[in-house]
Amino acid sequence: MKNIHVSTKVNGDEMEFICPPDETLLDALRGRMGLSGAKEGCGTGDCGACTVVMDGRVVASCLVLGAEADGAEITTVEGMSTGDTLHPLQQSFIDNAALQCGICTPGILVAAQNLLERNPDPSETEIRYWLAGNLCRCTGYDKIIKAVQIAAAEMRGA
């Protein structure tokens, strides 16, 4: 098994790492780059806890090979806040109790941010469908949807 040299950009920073060809992007992020925001829930694309943005698209990093990140641009939950200032979505999740254990939260935040970049004023149905691949075992989805709606309104300046 020949290790692979990967050059990528994560949250705006140039990153280089070496990994075996069968290592997932999720494992590379967590194990090699020290970015433990993305979580492993299922490892099979079903739960969304490992969600990151790759070249502008929301993906399950457990179903991406680290080697595939070569030349790509990745955004993780670690890239959401600006210094100590939380992203409006992060603040809204805290303010509206949209999390308990928080295992699902990074993936949901990343997916929701990507949605709001595409559509600043999504309907409740649009939010529910967009986040259908993000499972949460403890909070209940209503609070999550509400937190996204409130953050969206704030970001629109409403």
Next chain:
Amino acid sequence: MQYMKPQTAAEAATLLAQNAGAARVLAGGTDLLVQMKSGMIEPQMIVDIKHMAEVREIAEEDGGLRIGAGVSGQQLGEHAGAVAMWPGVVEAVELIGSTQVQGRCTMVGNMCNGSPAADSVPAMMAAGAVARIAGPNGVRDLAVEEFPLGPGKIALEVGEFVTSVFLPARPKGASDAYLRFIPRTEMDIAVANAGVNIALAADGTIKAARIAIGAVGPKVRLVEEAAAAIIGTKLEPEAEAAMVAAARAAASPISDKRGTVEFRIQVVGVLVRRAAHIAMARAKKAGENT
């Protein structure tokens, strides 16, 4: 395991042919990585085909569209031309998985996985889609209805892979639709599914039709008898009943935890009927707008 990213189709075909049995094509990876992780397959080589320019684009060709084998579901859904021309195919692709899956999955990967329940395949068959295949002996075209051979089995020879799928140009007053039945609204495998493509004559009768059904047999299949039942009609109740009966007669499902034989046969008829009416309504509208 080796990870390769060939830059040309010829290079990819050579890698696949030289490592027959040990190499696997990687497109979106949403089936492949799950199978690798579960230990179902242990490839010694992964051939990532996404680095060939031709594979990543949607191109207009002879009035139709050529969809590269690396085009993700989301990319297809963002293509206004594809949505307008082949709404049924796009809606089938957009039913695959979640947003996260859509960001990666491809319609060609869906077809090459060989699942009898694959969402995009009935829609592609109904559309008359043609797969372009590259291999050690050059390039060939194969109609999508010839592609699935059985569960997990597809009509590719050693060293061959699909570079694109062609969705043909369509006449005025034609459209398509795809429906599936699943127990929940998102992220599930079809218990039965159906794709219908209809072209209308100037007087509103059905001039041409193609109907395909999936998840109700060992492979997705085109049901010519069902299409024949509505050609020359306006989908009146009698023609509709004959179409539904033909679709049910063509179904040979198994019973499993997702549905019984009786249920699947019943439901596939309902799906064909509803999809035909949606395709019909869209075709009328497409005729009015042109």
